[in-house]
Amino acid sequence: MTTAKSIDAHVRLDIHPTHPSAVTAILTGSQAHIPHVGLEAADWTVVAENTLVLVRIDHEEPYWAEKAAQELAAAGVSVEITPRLQEAMAEEWTWADYPMPWCTRSEIREVSGAAQKIYDDIRHGQLLIHAHAEDCHTTVAVGTYLSSGKSVYLHGQNHLRQVADTFDSPAQALVAFEKAHGAAVRPGPAPMTDTERAAAQARTSLAVPPADAGPPRPQPETVPAYAADAGDHDALLEAFFDAHGDWEKWRTWSDETTHAIHESQTLRIERVHEAHPRETAWTVAAYETPVSDRTWVLTATGATPAPVLQGLLDHLADGDGWDPAVGAQVDEKTVAAATQPLSKAGWKHTVDGRWIRWTSPTGDTGVQFDAFAAQHPSQNLATWTVWAGPGPDRPTWALTASPHTPSSLLADLSETLAHGTGTQRNTARRPRSVRLRPSPPAISPPTTGHTISLGL
DSSP states (O other), rough: OOOOGGOOOOOEEOOOOOSSSSSEEEESTTTTTHHHHHHHHTTTTTETTTTTEETTTOOHHHHHHHHHHHHHHHOOOEEEEHHHHHHHHHHOOOOTTTTOTTTTTHHHHHHHHHHHHHHHHHTTTSSSEEEEETTTTTTEEEEEEEEOOEEEEEEEEGOEEEEEEEEEEEHHHHHHHHHHGGGGGEEEOOOOHHHHHHHHHTTTTOOOOOOOOSSSOOOOOOEEEGGGGOOOOOHHHHHHHOOOEEEEEEBBTTTSSSEEEETTTTTEEEEEEEEESSSSEEEEEESSSSSSSSSEEEEEEEOOHHHHHHHHHHHHSSSSTTTTOOTTOOOOOHHHHHHHHHTTOOOEEEEEEEEEEOOTSSSSSEEEEEEHHHGGGGGOOEEEEEEESSBTTTSEEEEEEEETTTTHHHHHHHHHHHHHHEESOOOGOOOOOOOOOOOOOOOOOOTOOOHHHHOO
């Protein structure tokens, strides 16, 4: 009998290079086939010689990778876990808007583990799907297990898919399914969800798709802050976490959203990673107490230039500058204080009914104040709008703020717009006549999961 300590095998576990939650395993050693068999039996997929990947639709790969590492180590296999995977294993997170909020974290993992089992049975051809339909914004389906002949009615998608009913035969199941869903019934399985498609791609290869070389990239040019490139917003947020230990990082189940929460719990930032450039990608909300209603809210779209966003983050990190006087009125004095840098920089000031605007000398950027919205501060309406592009109704990027947004924050933002600079690679969209002003100084495993048996 081979003793555990005599196994010549090493397993290196790491985060998948292109899939945010998947885990890779690279095996070396003369007996690498031993952990290879165990991992493959636990539904790790072989993508190259002695290279496997664990991909799940419930995004629990770090959890199950940790269990696999424990199993391997107990069997005498040397296991290495990279620092970034260790961080993912230790990270606490929850599902946003989970439909069963009474479940504990382990119970949630059991539910998603059962959904994973259904997904794997379909993927491996053990569960044949006869038909599907859309029912109240979710997918329902009917299928039969080929081994047992049992037919099932499935409800939900991804980590929420579950068996809602069972039938003795496929004919009985189909009759009931068509009776329930009528004209909405479509033959065969439903199209893959985005989650399933991403999982399928992660199981094919670890290679990062090569970038199309294309024509030479233009050299970056210094431009006003409002005309600069958006840059890497995620990198800005990571740098923000690194520099400010009084902020805590939270992520949602899908890795699509990250939350930054100040230790006081009275200021929170939400970052939606895959937002369209013209959709809201950042939401900043301030509260008088951790359990009170919002006092003010600010949003920014995905194309917001990096210098503008950096200035906003710098202000939020600077003490308690987000704390306005509760109940304070928005008057001429606060408006003037918020826009003074623009006035001094010669931005054009106009009044059009309820709208007060300050427009850049080139006319392609502006700040708009809505006097009507300011009269209803309790509704957190978009009182301030910063825009760049053809106009405030068709912006290339936009930032909005509610009435009680601190005038000091707005003044810092105005200063960035008036005097800040950044870089722009695609200069074709920017008028050549622009002149720059000098910048001032400056989560016990459930039974439905994967286990590894090495047979030792």
